[in-house]
Amino acid sequence: MSEILTKSRARNVFYGGSLFFIAVFVGLTVQSHNYVVSTTPALTDEVILGKHVWERNSCINCHTLHGEGAYFAPEVGNVMTRWGVLDDPDAAAEMLGGWMDAQPSGVEGRRQMPHFELTDEEKRGLSEFLRWADQMNTQSWPPNDAG
């Protein structure tokens, strides 16, 4: 064993093999990039604004979005489906705005969502962003509306 697998052979396998896997990975990245671009709905200004609102307020550090984030608050990748407003932008914005305005609930022993000062435009953007995310092809994840 030690004669077949010398240090320099082990080193060459490491460098050569790694380059091979990096090349495969880059190739699949290009394909996946094109797949995402061609399978997602068009990006509107509202959706882009909504993503900035989502990021500026660090929503990901309580909620999950498509299962990624913190596990302190509910999944929001399918929240518009759960609320039954996926196909109704006006109702979605109203529902989300109403929910956010009511926070924090202040109920003792209940997890508290902070109050975020958002303009109507920003609330609309956020709900459009979440509706957009809900329409991504997530390979039928999550298993049910509970998220």
Place this chain on the structure above:
Amino acid sequence: MKYQSQKVALAYFSVAMGLFAIQVLGGLLAGWIYVSPNTLSEILPFNVVRMIHTNALIVWLLLGFFGAAYFLVPEEAERELFSVKLAYLQLAILVIGTLGAVVSYLVGIHGGREFLEQPLWVKFGILVAAVIFLVNISLTALAGRKTAITNILLAGLWLLCLLWVFAFINPDNLGLDKMYWWYIVHLWVEGTWELVMAAILGYLMLKLTGVDREVIEKWLYVIVATALFSGILGTGHHFYWIGLPGYWQWIGSIFSTMEVIPFFAMMSFAFVMVWKGRRNHPNKAALLWSLGASTVAFFGAGVWGFLHTLHGVNYFTHGTQITAAHGHLAFYGAYVALNLAMFTYAMPMLLGRAPYNQWLNMTSFWLMTTGMAFMTFTLTFAGTVQVHMQRVIGDYYMDVQDQLAMFYMIRFGSGAMVVLGALLFIYSLAAVRKTAPAAHAVGEAA
């Protein structure tokens, strides 16, 4: 300590341990908010606490890696560092950036990509610091003796710094954003950081066991080969449900299953080297941490990673407390414990004395490891209940969380144990009695 410039590691390790304390205290607070959710909810919301917990962890681990590189590369290359001033400048930039990030989080200024929430100027600061580091350490290594340990360490550090570029790439399309985000997050912890880990572990084994360098270095190449061969395409296990093509379910399942191999290999490597080694090194605590790190990494990253990596399983467990259980044990075993092993090994030499406070140090190992194992079991059970109620039955999230209250109380208790261990560890290294005999020759002989 053979070379004067190795001393910069002392500053890196000290700052790292300070941030370590902040990290675990932040974690304890977050754990308490799960138990008593109204705590500080108006002035310090959970999302800010969590950012401090995760960011402090990442920064202190990186500082530990940088410090370890500054400590071991001069010895491996058999020459002084290219520039001590640059090393301190790099540290100053990182400290200012870290403090700036914490202050800006507290006043509500941050980004919103998980773990990459730092304001843009801090990200640039990290980039500048990384460039300074790479220049400094590469010029040192190139001018001196080249060993497999430095080759692998530098390959890992170069790649991890290059991947930082993805911190600046944030596409408007959420699917692309998520895909490229993993190029940092996954390719750091399940790729490049494993190279750093293997190199540091190899160095510690070389010093602590006295096994022949040729043997150690050959196996290091085998270990890091299995790490990258599995880890690069293993990224696919994050691509199942975020809008990417379905073929990632197969690529991700197959390759991430093989990600167990490097962790098993590192654990076996560490134990075999200790058995083969003839040297009876006086720093028992460093040996305990080295063996502990490789063992807990195998369970946390390897076993608990495999537990939910197959796409059929992950469909149900994705984004639940199962993920949290795995995350905690994997980070603790692979990167926290490894860094603490390096600190424990290097600190006596940096201070020019024989190993000290070893009993306290080893007690802190058992406290932290037991606490972390208990937390992992608790969260695994919580996650199992959550998966069944939420993903199988379809109960709503908050209804399920109410059922998990008892698990969160136990988790807080185990977290308190970890914090106690962490503070004891820091104390054991920081509190050097002045009256102790200055027998620094013992450490240097190793």
